Amino acid sequence: xxxxxxxxxxxxxxxxxxxxxxxxxxxxxxxxxxxxxxxxxxxxxxxxxxxxxxxxxxxxxxxxxxxxxxxxxxxxxxxxxxxxxxxxxxxxxxxxxxxxxxxxxxxxxxxxxxxxxxxxxxxxxxxxxxxxxxxxxxxxxxxxxxxxxxxxxxxxxxxxxxxxxxxxxxxxxxxxxxxxxxxxxxxxxxxxxxxxxxxxxxxxxxxxxxxx
Amino acid sequence: xxxxxxxxxxxxxxxxxxxxxxxxxxxxxxxxxxxxxxxxxxxxxxxxxxxxxxxxxxxxxxxxxxxxxxxxxxxxxxxxxxxxxxxxxxxxxxxxxxxxxxxxxxxxxxxxxxxxxxxxxxxxxxxxxxxxxxxxxxxxxxxxxxxxxxxxxxxxxxxxxxxxxxxxx
Numbered sequence: 001x002x003x004x005x006x007x008x009x010x011x012x013x014x015x016x017x018x019x020x021x022x023x024x025x026x027x028x029x030x031x032x033x034x035x036x037x038x039x040x041x042x043x044x045x046x047x048x049x050x051x052x053x054x055x056x057x058x059x060x061x062x063x064x065x066x067x068x069x070x071x072x073x074x075x076x077x078x079x080x081x082x083x084x085x086x087x088x089x090x091x092x093x094x095x096x097x098x099x100x101x102x103x104x105x106x107x108x109x110x111x112x113x114x115x116x117x118x119x120x121x122x123x124x125x126x127x128x129x130x131x132x133x134x135x136x137x138x139x140x141x142x143x144x145x146x147x148x149x150x151x152x153x154x155x156x157x158x159x160x161x162x163x164x165x166x167x168x169x170x171x172x173x174x175x176x177x178x179x180x181x182x183x184x185x186x187x188x189x190x191x192x193x194x195x196x197x198x199x200x201x202x203x204x205x206x207x208x209x210x211x212x
Numbered sequence: 213x214x215x216x217x218x219x220x221x222x223x224x225x226x227x228x229x230x231x232x233x234x235x236x237x238x239x240x241x242x243x244x245x246x247x248x249x250x251x252x253x254x255x256x257x258x259x260x261x262x263x264x265x266x267x268x269x270x271x272x273x274x275x276x277x278x279x280x281x282x283x284x285x286x287x288x289x290x291x292x293x294x295x296x297x298x299x300x301x302x303x304x305x306x307x308x309x310x311x312x313x314x315x316x317x318x319x320x321x322x323x324x325x326x327x328x329x330x331x332x333x334x335x336x337x338x339x340x341x342x343x344x345x346x347x348x349x350x351x352x353x354x355x356x357x358x359x360x361x362x363x364x365x366x367x368x369x370x371x372x373x374x375x376x377x378x379x380x381x
Contacts, residue, residue, distance in 0.1 A: 010250050043247055043294065064250060068353040069291045072298035073247040079294060103311075103318040111290070111353055114346045118289035121340070183318065187311050194309045197256040208309060210259040211324060212273035 003028055003166065004056040007039045008063030008074040016100045016139040017062040023147045023155070024060070024098075027163035043076035050084045058094045058128070058166055061116060064136065065101035065109050070116070078116075082123040094169055095120045096128040096162060100136025102190070104183045106176035107132060113174055129165050131158050134178030135186050151179040213237060213277050218284040219295040224371045228378060236282075237274055241295040242267065248298070254305035260323065262302050272305030276324040280331065281360065284374070287334035287367070290346025306358065319357055328360035333377060335368040 005025060009015035021037070029035050036056065038049065045053075053059065063074055070078065085093075097116040099109035109132025120127045133139075133155065148156025154177040165172045179186065195205045214236040218225065225240070246264045253263035254272065262269040275281065285296040292300065308321040332351050339347075348365055355362045368374040 010247060015250070066248065066250075067297070067300045067304065068350055068357060069297060070289075071248065071250070072294050072301050075288060075291070075297055076247075076294040079288060105317050108317065108353075111346060111350050114349075115289040115291050118340070118343050118346060121342075122289065122338075187318070191310050194256060197252075198259070201257050203256075203259070207259050208255065209323065212260040212270070212276065 001031075001057045001169075002034045002036065002055065003058040003060065004053060005035060005037045006059060006061045007037070008061055008071065008077075009039075010041050010071060010073055012041070014140050015064070016133075016136040017064060017098070019139040019143060020098055020100065020133070020136075020155070020159070021060070021062050024062075024159050024163060027159060028166060031167070033167075040074055040077045043073040045077050045080050050081060053081065054085065054088065054090055054093075056093060057091070058096065058169070059125070060096045060098065060162075060166065062098040062100070063112075065099050065103075065112050068108070069112050078119050078123075082119060085123045085125065090124070093125045094128040094166070094171075095125050096166060097130045098133065098162070099130070100133040100139070102135075102137040104134045104178055104186050106134035106178050108134065110174070110176065127171060128169075129162055129172035130174040131162055132174065132176040133158070134176075135181075137190065138179055138186065151181045153180045154178065214280040214282055215239065215274050215278040216282040216284070217296055217299050218282075219286055219293045220284060220371075227371065228375055237278070239268070239271075239274075239299055245295065245298050245302070248301035248304075252309070255309040260305050262305060264302070268299060268302050271299060271303035272307075272323070275303055275306040275328070275358075276326055278328060279326065280329045280363075281358075282331050284333045284335070284378075287336045287339045287343055287347055290343040291350055300354075314359075315356060319359075322359055328358065329363040330355050330358075330360050331363045332365045333368060333374060334366070335370065335374050337369055339367055339369075 005021045009017040099112045113130030217239040286293040308323040
């Protein structure tokens with residue numbers, strides 16, 4: 001089985017989407033499966049990328065939630081892929097989606113999962129499963145924490161369930177979860193983080209509230 | 213002031229709006245928009261404005277001065293078209309990075325205090341019922357995150373049908 005891991009983050013490196021896919025990859029690289037990695041960072045795909053996607057058995061998209069939906073550059077890629085895939089005869093391709101957001105609750109990602117499901121129908125592909133992860137902004141800072149432990153306990157369970165469905169080529173209900181830590185702790189950590197970042201850029205803490 | 217974000221081609225825009233719109237800042241696709249890089253620079257490097265200095269870098273400021281946000285977009289999978297979504301992705305300097313809990317869930321705090329009415333027209337020949345449901349919920353979610361009010365959401369099959377819906381604009 002050929003599985004495409006598609007990172008839909010516009011960030012070059014250090015994205016939560018990449019962290020998630022790197023945790024998922026070892027769960028899929030078995031039984032002779034071929035796992036290919038793509039990074040859709042820009043709003044256009046090359047003909048080669050589309051041909052390679054067409055030949056996959058499974059597509060797994062991981063991307064950040066932007067303004068309640070799919071980031072615009074990835075949306076452009078999906079429109080391009082829909083036109084390409086809908087116009088050609090192809091084998092059955094299963095689609096899975098992992099959306100992460102900076103808010104605490106994983107449920108914020110529900111509409112983005114739904115949009116990818118709607119895309120699947122338009123492109124003539126088969127929907128597998130969607131996962132929505134809250135507190136995603138924390139994941140790049142937790143790379144030394146083993147999956148399935150501490151704040152990454154829920155992530156471990158969610159990815160294991162997704163991997164099972166992918167390997168069985170079956171569909172599953174959407175899953176929404178967050179990091180294993182209290183919301184207030186996440187909120188405080190994020191707000192301390194913004195203050196450190198703005199000071200590191202030579203500005204003052206109160207500049208976070210600047211108005212134009 | 214009103215901010216009007218749309219993805220119409222020039223000929224369709226002129227057919228719908230032959231006269232200049234009163235007190236309205238119109239955001240159109242001139243083919244030069246850069247996509248959001250997810251750098252959060254609009255919060256921590258140049259707070260209140262996007263670090264990408266193309267014609268769409270001041271969307272947060274524009275939204276802070278408007279009382280009506282009008283969006284006319286092709287419906288893509290129950291969401292906005294890539295251009296309209298790009299403009300919205302580039303608008304997050306309108307809000308503050310800090311969090312607050314609203315309706316039991318985490319959202320961003322306001323940076324500005326203006327009140328916005330949101331009116332959205334989706335158009336497209338093949339919008340499915342499922343996509344309409346997603347789009348309705350999306351606009352509600354956007355309104356919660358921007359802390360504004362949904363005035364109306366409507367759907368049209370074609371530009372001609374849009375014309376009937378915007379006669380009063």
